[in-house]
Amino acid sequence: xxxxxxxxxxxxxxxxxxxxxxxxxxxxxxxxxxxxxxxxxxxxxxxxxxxxxxxxxxxxxxxxxxxxxxxxxxxxxxxxxxxxxxxxxxxxxxxxxxxxxxxxxxxxxxxxxxxxxxxxxxxxxxxxxxxxxxxxxxxxxxxxxxxxxxxxxxxxxxxxxxxxxxxxxxxxxxxxxxxxxxxxxxxxxxxxxxxxxxxxxxxxxxxxxxxxxxxxxxxxxxxxxxxxxxxxxxxxxxxxxxxxxxxxxxxxx
Amino acid sequence: xxxxxxxxxxxxxxxxxxxxxxxxxxxxxxxxxxxxxxxxxxxxxxxxxxxxxxxxxxxxxxxxxxxxxxxxxxxxxxxxxxxxxxxxxxxxxxxxxxxxxxxxxxxxxxxxxxxxxxxxxxxxxxxxxxxxxxxxxxxxxxxxxxxxxxxxxxxxxxxxxxxxxxxxxxxxxxxxxxxxxxxxxxxxxxxxxxxxxxxxxxxxxxxxxxxxxxxxxxxxxxxxxxxxxxxxxxxxxxxxxxxxxxxxxxxxxxxxxxxxxxxxxxxxxxxxxxxxxxxxxxxxxxxxxxxxxxxxxxxxxxxxxxxxxxxxxxxxxxxxxxxxxxxxxxxxxxxxxxxxxxxxxxxxxxxxxxxxxxxxxxxxxxxxxxxxxxx
Numbered sequence: 001x002x003x004x005x006x007x008x009x010x011x012x013x014x015x016x017x018x019x020x021x022x023x024x025x026x027x028x029x030x031x032x033x034x035x036x037x038x039x040x041x042x043x044x045x046x047x048x049x050x051x052x053x054x055x056x057x058x059x060x061x062x063x064x065x066x067x068x069x070x071x072x073x074x075x076x077x078x079x080x081x082x083x084x085x086x087x088x089x090x091x092x093x094x095x096x097x098x099x100x101x102x103x104x105x106x107x108x109x110x111x112x113x114x115x116x117x118x119x120x121x122x123x124x125x126x127x128x129x130x131x132x133x134x135x136x137x138x139x140x141x142x143x144x145x146x147x148x149x150x151x152x153x154x155x156x157x158x159x160x161x162x163x164x165x166x167x168x169x170x171x172x173x174x175x176x177x178x179x180x181x182x183x184x185x186x187x188x189x190x191x192x193x194x195x196x197x198x199x200x201x202x203x204x205x206x207x208x209x210x211x212x213x214x215x216x217x218x219x220x221x222x223x224x225x226x227x228x229x230x231x232x233x234x235x236x237x238x239x240x241x242x243x244x245x246x247x248x249x250x251x252x253x
Numbered sequence: 254x255x256x257x258x259x260x261x262x263x264x265x266x267x268x269x270x271x272x273x274x275x276x277x278x279x280x281x282x283x284x285x286x287x288x289x290x291x292x293x294x295x296x297x298x299x300x301x302x303x304x305x306x307x308x309x310x311x312x313x314x315x316x317x318x319x320x321x322x323x324x325x326x327x328x329x330x331x332x333x334x335x336x337x338x339x340x341x342x343x344x345x346x347x348x349x350x351x352x353x354x355x356x357x358x359x360x361x362x363x364x365x366x367x368x369x370x371x372x373x374x375x376x377x378x379x380x381x382x383x384x385x386x387x388x389x390x391x392x393x394x395x396x397x398x399x400x401x402x403x404x405x406x407x408x409x410x411x412x413x414x415x416x417x418x419x420x421x422x423x424x425x426x427x428x429x430x431x432x433x434x435x436x437x438x439x440x441x442x443x444x445x446x447x448x449x450x451x452x453x454x455x456x457x458x459x460x461x462x463x464x465x466x467x468x469x470x471x472x473x474x475x476x477x478x479x480x481x482x483x484x485x486x487x488x489x490x491x492x493x494x495x496x497x498x499x500x501x502x503x504x505x506x507x508x509x510x511x512x513x514x515x516x517x518x519x520x521x522x523x524x525x526x527x528x529x530x531x532x533x534x535x536x537x538x539x540x541x542x543x544x545x546x547x548x549x550x551x552x553x554x555x556x557x558x559x560x561x562x563x564x565x566x567x568x569x570x571x572x573x574x575x576x577x578x579x580x581x582x583x584x585x586x587x588x589x590x591x592x593x594x595x596x597x598x599x600x601x602x603x604x605x606x607x608x609x610x611x612x613x614x615x616x617x618x619x620x621x622x623x624x625x626x627x628x
Contacts, residue, residue, distance in 0.1 A: 054506060059402040087508030097499030099518060109517070110507040159503070166507050 005030045005200070006051055006170065011066035013046060013224075015058075020046045022224045024066070028217070033192055033201040035215035035232065037208060039252070042221040044204045045094075048172050051075075051202065052089035053082050070170070087114070090168035094175040096155040098147035098162070103130075103139050106147045106158055110166035125165055133161035134191055153184025160191065164199075171195075173203040177210065189214050208248055212236050220244045294605070301602025304595050317599055320367030322553065322574070327592050328358040337592060339365030362587050363553060363579070364596040368603065373557050374470075374573030375607075378549060379539045381474030381569075382481065386538075387531060389478065390485030394527075397486070398493040399515050411490075418483035423543040429476025430547035435465040437475075470558065471569040473549020480544050481534045485527075488534075492526025493519060525622030532615030536608045542577040550578035552586065576604050 006028040013021035021043045028034045036044035050068060053075060055061040068075050075085055098106050107126040116122055130136040135157045147158055156176055163171060177185040192201055192214050205211050211218050212232060219229040228235060228244045239245040246252055307314050323339035330336065331354060338346060347355065401407045436449060444451045444462035452461040466472040496519050504514040551572040558573050583597045
């Protein structure tokens with residue numbers, strides 16, 4: 001088992017009585033980018049939210065079978081602290097959701113959650129996170145201004161910086177570019193490319209071009225099932241399952 | 254084929270007159286409501302404002318606001334001059350001129366002096382009940398909106414709270430009387446005779462005695478708080494729900510606990526809404542007569558709430574005057590005449606001004622806080 005990798009075994013998941021994921025088996029390698037693709041409602045976001053247990057917040061959501069191991073630890077084990085898990089497994093959401101506070105406060109939020117009180121340390125961490133998210137140059141002179149004054153792409157990069165500031169090992173991204181224009185998208189993709197040696201990225205995307213551009217591995221989901229998983233280059237050039245080929249060639253979805 | 258005569262209809266459209274009639278009717282109804290409101294406020298302002306305001310500096314009759322309530326004596330002297338004096342000045346006058354110098358004397362209870370007693374009582378009742386209601390209400394709202402799973406049971410709880418808002422205030426008054434005045438436990442050394450149950454505490458001779466708080470400031474505060482709770486809970490819950498789910502998700506995903514998320518990412522952003530609705534609730538609390546009638550209010554009291562007491566607990570367990578109850582007393586319990594109008598309209602006017610200030614405050618507060626928090 002590789003370091004920091006996510007191993008999903010025989011996972012079944014339900015929203016109330018309707019099954020959302022069926023028998024998912026997947027190994028996500030460390031230090032790389034894994035893309036989840038598939039049509040809307042195929043369960044890819046649900047699976048993503050399972051990895052840091054964000055589905056715990058949804059009352060009717062329930063894992064009925066199987067397990068998810070991160071670094072060999074079953075994350076649904078009772079001894080696992082979900083708060084600590086989420087510090088290791090960060091998440092960037094589809095809709096950029098900066099807090100209506102200053103840019104600095106947004107990034108410092110997660111650092112303060114760790115109990116960090118030393119202003120110098122927080123300042124340092126904020127700068128590092130903003131640099132990592134390639135936002136420092138644009139934001140360094142306006143750290144005290146509201147984050148809502150940033151453009152959409154900057155807001156999303158701020159959300160990424162905020163997530164990185166917590167120093168996670170795995171970063172989950174739920175369609176991070178769906179609301180961004182091509183230039184902002186390119187910046188975010190650049191960012192993922194720069195950071196992928198330090199973090200494990202799992203990215204849900206609707207854009208097959210994006211999956212092809214940024215990811216090392218691609219998983220194709222359909223109707224709550226994992227249809228095909230493999231190296232991105234192979235999936236896009238030589239899919240073995242007919243459904244995958246139909247999807248990536250745009251015949252449905 | 255396309256005859257313009259048939260394409261473009263000439264003359265008034267069908268139903269034109271009906272439309273006009275409906276429009277006139279609806280606007281008439283609307284403006285008649287405005288008229289009623291204007292008459293109501295006009296009457297109070299015209300009769301009440303002269304009591305409070307004066308032509309010369311400081312333009313406000315401070316005595317009316319700061320003097321204690323007294324009986325008004327109306328009488329003539331031997332030359333036929335008419336005097337209107339509150340009891341204290343009247344007795345000075347009698348001492349000076351002798352009782353035989355008084356002619357045609359009439360007395361009107363509560364109509365002389367000022368209204369500091371009711372103002373102070375209402376202020377204490379409002380502050381106390383709002384503190385109680387905010388603590389319980391916001392706590393309940395946080396539980397309902399942030400912690401509770403959305404089960405049928407929670408829906409039933411929410412429905413019950415909503416229904417509570419529709420209960421007439423007099424029912425709350427009776428509830429407060431039967432619970433807070435007569436039953437709730439107190440720790441005391443000498444339980445009252447009507448105590449329902451006493452439990453010895455084993456600490457010297459202290460007992461827990463279920464004898465109620467009798468008619469007192471704290472019984473009144475508790476009753477008013479109960480009355481206003483559903484409003485606070487509902488409004489707070491709405492404000493909490495108005496905070497985008499994304500904030501909670503982002504905070505949780507960064508490894509915040511539920512409470513950290515609520516404290517840092519939900520409450521600060523819902524506070525404007527909670528405060529605004531609470532300010533509106535204040536006007537209701539300050540204005541209700543029925544809940545305090547049996548639980549806290551007293552028509553006449555010589556001392557202000559904080560005078561002649563041995564500490565805060567004594568303040569809480571004594572009765573108070575209150576503005577709405579004072580207005581009720583003036584209007585319903587003493588004979589009306591031209592001499593009582595000053596106190597009556599003055600009190601109502603002061604009361605209206607207070608409510609107006611609070612409402613205005615809530616509007617200003619809301620717009621200020623809203624402009625700071627946008628998402």
